[in-house]
Amino acid sequence: MTTTAESPHAAYFAFRDRLLGDLRTTVLTGDQLCEAGQVIYGRPEGLSLYGIPAPRMESAGIRLMGRTAIECCVDDYAVLVADALAALYATLPHGGGVPLVMDLFCGSGNFSHHLAARLGVTVHAAESDQDVHDATRHNLDRVGAATRLHLGDYKDLLGKIPARSNHDTYFVEPPWGPAFTPDGLDLTRTAPPVPRILDDISRSRDGRPCLIAIKTNDQIAHDSLDRAFADAEHLRSITPAPTLPRGANMHFHLYRLGSDTHR
Ligand SMILES: C[S@@+](CC[C@H](N)C(=O)[O-])C[C@H]1O[C@@H](n2cnc3c(N)ncnc32)[C@H](O)[C@@H]1O
Structure with a gap:
């Protein structure tokens, strides 16, 4: 060690x-x-x-x-996020059927796994890297996860599956790369930038409202989270107790994107 x-x-x-x-x-x-x-x-x-x-x-x-x-997002955190989303769904009016749930940057697929189990939905996930995809495909098969894993870009997946309800939920966690700076996480510098991903989601739904879940760290640079979600309604943040230096701990945030007059 x-x-x-x-x-x-x-x-x-x-x-x-x-x-x-x-x-x-x-x-x-x-x-x-x-x-x-x-x-x-x-x-x-x-x-x-x-x-x-x-x-x-x-x-x-x-x-x-x-x-x-x-x-990856480990079990302790994925369970917290899935529970928060289940609690949120419980407050929403019935109707519109089972929401669409998408994990646009799947990685390990652990988010998808817990969401599917907690919410009783099939999660549609995209992973563009062949090696990550293959390992995740293997793991999800082993644990019997209800995830439809697509190999390819998140935009291809967005284009394939039409909006279902105003409670459709998108998990957004692109690689941080140069966005992870000494000043904190700059969401305008993820690959792709978070504001562009939000635009892509909105466009794929013709502007119909939806829910967004995003993982960040505990040190946001340049107010980039608030600026990326300036047009969204903040619903909830999940901030597990820190175990690492500032900047290395994980936070999660839920937003409603788009104005929703028909909840
Ligand atoms: C930060 S990781 C996501 C981790 C994931 N939430 C987990 O719990 O394991 C980002 C993942 O998105 C993938 N990725 C990068 N660009 C992508 C794109 N344009 N479309 C789909 N997946 C992409 C990367 O290969 C990587 O596995």
């Missing part, structure tokens, strides 16, 4: 660099998965996907590449 009592944060950043560098497309071994859990979440079991904690992933046949181990 690289963690030391003196420098847990340095160990985190060093390990993060490895996961996004030489281990980026390597399927992690059981030991590496446990190390990732320890370094990122303070205990091996903290890295848990599809209800399977890191110490059991290898024997369960789960394939996780380095980049996905750092990019």
Whole structure:
């Protein structure tokens, strides 16, 4: 393990660099998965996907590449977000049938897995990277997830599935790359930028309202979250207790995009 009592944060950043560098497309071994859990979440079991904690992933046949181990939303957080969305749906008027749920930047597919289980829906997910797609396809098959995983760009998926209701929900979590700066996360610099993704979603629905869920870190640069969602209604933020230095912890936000006079 690289963690030391003196420098847990340095160990985190060093390990993060490895996961996004030489281990980026390597399927992690059981030991590496446990190390990732320890370094990122303070205990091996903290890295848990599809209800399977890191110490059991290898024997369960789960394939996780380095980049996905750092990019993924783990069970503890995915459950919180799925619960928040279920609570929100419960307050909405009935009608319009089962909402469409889309995970536009699927990665590990753990969001999709928990949303499908909690909300009782089939989640449509897009993943453009062939290696991530193949690993995720394999994992979702192993755990029997109700996810339709499409290999390709999120815009292709948006173009394929028409709007269903004003409660249709889109998960937006593009790679951060250069958006992750010392000043915080700049959502205008994700790849693609968040404002452009919101435009693409809106256009695919002819402006019909919908719900958006987005993952950020706990340090937003240049007010870029508020500016990206300036025309949206903020519904809820989920801010788990920090375990890492500022800027490395995860937050989640729910918004209503588009004016909704027919709720
Ligand atoms: C930050 S990760 C998402 C992590 C995911 N929420 C999870 O829990 O594992 C972003 C993912 O989007 C994929 N991606 C990047 N550009 C994309 C695009 N244009 N369309 C679809 N997927 C894309 C990347 O390959 C990566 O796996």
